Amino acid sequence: NAGVTQTPKFRVLKTGQSMTLLCAQDMNHEYMYWYRQDPGMGLRLIHYSVGEGTTAKGEVPDGYNVSRLKKQNFLLGLESAAPSQTSVYFCASSYGTRTTHNEQFFGPGTRLTVL
Amino acid sequence: DAKTTQPNSMESNEEEPVHLPCNHSTISGTDYIHWYRQLPSQGPEYVIHGLTSNVNNRMASLAIAEDRKSSTLILHRATLRDAAVYYCILRDVGTGFQKLVFGTGTRLLVSP
Numbered sequence: 001n002a003g004v005t006q007t008p009k010f011r012v013l014k015t016g017q018s019m020t021l022l023c024a025q026d027m028n029h030e031y032m033y034w035y036r037q038d039p040g041m042g043l044r045l046i047h048y049s050v051g052e053g054t055t056a057k058g059e060v061p062d063g064y065n066v067s068r069l070k071k072q073n074f075l076l077g078l079e080s081a082a083p084s085q086t087s088v089y090f091c092a093s094s095y096g097t098r099t100t101h102n103e104q105f106f107g108p109g110t111r112l113t114v115l
Numbered sequence: 116d117a118k119t120t121q122p123n124s125m126e127s128n129e130e131e132p133v134h135l136p137c138n139h140s141t142i143s144g145t146d147y148i149h150w151y152r153q154l155p156s157q158g159p160e161y162v163i164h165g166l167t168s169n170v171n172n173r174m175a176s177l178a179i180a181e182d183r184k185s186s187t188l189i190l191h192r193a194t195l196r197d198a199a200v201y202y203c204i205l206r207d208v209g210t211g212f213q214k215l216v217f218g219t220g221t222r223l224l225v226s227p
Contacts, residue, residue: 004158035217042202042217043159058214090158102206102213104151106158 001026004107006091012113013081021076021110023091030096032074033058033104034066036087043090049074050096081114088112119203124222127193135188135221137203142183146205149215150177150188154199159217162188162201198225 007022023032030051035043045058049068063085065077074093078085088111092104120138127133139148150162163170163177165186170177176189190197202220206213 040219042219043215044217045214048214059216092158103161104159104215106160109156109158 003027004091004093004105006089006107006110008110009108010111012115013078014115015082017081018077018079019081019112020078021089021091021112023074023076023093023107024072025074025091025093025105026072027093027105028071029093029105030071031094031102032068033092033094034064034074034076035090035092036060036085037090037109038087046076046089081112083114086112086114119205119218121201121203121218121221123219124224126224126226127190128226129195130192133190133193133197133223133225135190135201135203135223136185137187138185139203139205140184142205143207146207148177148179148183148186149204149206150175151202151204151215151217152199153202153220154196159202164206193223193225195225195227198223 004025033048034046037043044060046064047058047066049055052071055066067075088109090109091107094102094104147166149164151159152162153159163175165177178187200220200222202217204215
């Protein structure tokens, strides 16, 4: 199993450009998440999805949109990139049942720089 | 979300035990204590979790205080590969969506 994969690994954008980050998981997980991590800080939740066709806002959703058209994929879009969105983006997935564990599995990250 | 407090950094020598503390004085009855770690240039990975009793797995042990206001992650023999940022997170499984709220964690440095 590949686990959680993210595409691309690195990207440089100019202010105002748009892009889409792709996350894929092969563990048949119901829940998927997008986080961002700024230097020296912990991860912050951007958006999440509790199932195919559903999405919800997390802690820092402004400037981002998401879609979950297929269970295995979760897309994060930046419509008009800003320098404040320079960060490392992590995708994660987990089983959907409400358990005491519900371990999240993380991808390797996408390093995005907005000039 | 109940908050946790961890030291910014700790140091250890290889093959010695490491005790990583976490304070969570406002923990509620339905909060589970989770630990994740993040190796350099990687995404976080699950380490261990518990509610009231001490827990052991192949990676680490979790010691939880009787009043649950603090806990300690124990690495029995640190290796160079254990150098990472360790996050102590409270996760409420009582109701609703159970998100993880990451603080800044403890950066563990392991010397040969």
